[in-house]
Amino acid sequence: MNSTPSVIVFDVNETLSDMSPLSARFVEIGAPAHLARVWFASLLRDGFALAAAGGTAQFSMIGSEILRGVLRDVDLTRSLDDSVRHVMDGFETLSLHPDIADGIRDLKSAGLRLVTFSNGSAQVAESLLTRAGLRGEFEALLTVEDAPAWKPVRAAYDYAADVCGVKPGDLLLVAVHPWDIHGAAQAGLRTAWLNRADEIYPSFFAAPDHTITALGELATQLARDSHPAHRP
Incomplete structure (x- = not known):
């Protein structure tokens, strides 16, 4: 070597x-900032589990679906679809x-x-x-x-x-x-x-x-x- x-x-x-600005995107849709870390950890968890079981899926697809679950019981300031899109679009602005x-x-x-x-x-x-x-x-x-x-x-x-x-x-x-x-x-x-x-x-x-x-x-x-x- x-x-x-x-x-x-x-x-x-x-x-x-620097992914910290994604927390502000959660606040902008009416969700608490700490949900950003909960969501990202859950995204990785399920991506790893899928890989361990021999499967694979796109990061954006897993992220969007996990996000829908995380935001399900939150009193959002916009529709769920718009909220998910707003957070996911944040990756393009980091x-x-x-x-x-x-x-x-x-x-x-x-x-x-x-x-x-x-x-x-x-x-x-x-x-x-x-x-x-x-x-x-x-x-x-x-x-x-x-x-x-x-x-x-x-x-x-x-x-x-x-x-x-x-x-x-x-x-x-x-x-x-x-x-x-x-x-x-x-x-x-x-x-x-x-x-x-x-x-x-x-x-x-x-x-x-x-x-x-x-x-x-x-x-x-x-x-x-x-x-x-x-x-x-």
Whole structure:
């Protein structure tokens, strides 16, 4: 295995994108802000369960159906259909976390290939990066919609390696989600856990190869790994 990965693979939702504005969309339809986190956790839960049972479905479809259930007993300020549409449309308006842009440029300047890989649609990643002026830094925007299964199923990461034309060990996944780190590690990828919120990493998941609090730290850590200090 090379000392430095050749391809950096970025998760999208919450890793690149700041999803906190979606809470305001819940408030705008008359729902409490905390339902945004309940809904997103439920979306992931059912997507994972479907994948574990050998099935798959689009992120947007699962998200919309889960949202209907979450909002069913809420006194909404607009129709249920309009409310669901308003929340789901919010994915197309999200911005990058503040640490992302410079970190991406540093990794690109280091000669690394950059791709995204999301359980959501490639269009969301396209819009996010285009608005930030960073689309040109990425050679591909991958989605599990073209893979055999959702992340964290191994086949999803194998798909990413195949598309990039490298072995899994030449990929390094960057994600805020420990479940994604674990799935990637089990598939043979290297990993970097982006821990912005000073959280505790679950001991039952495979430990990340790198832990960073901002994306800009990753290029420095990789450079140090490839040029270790000389010890007499």
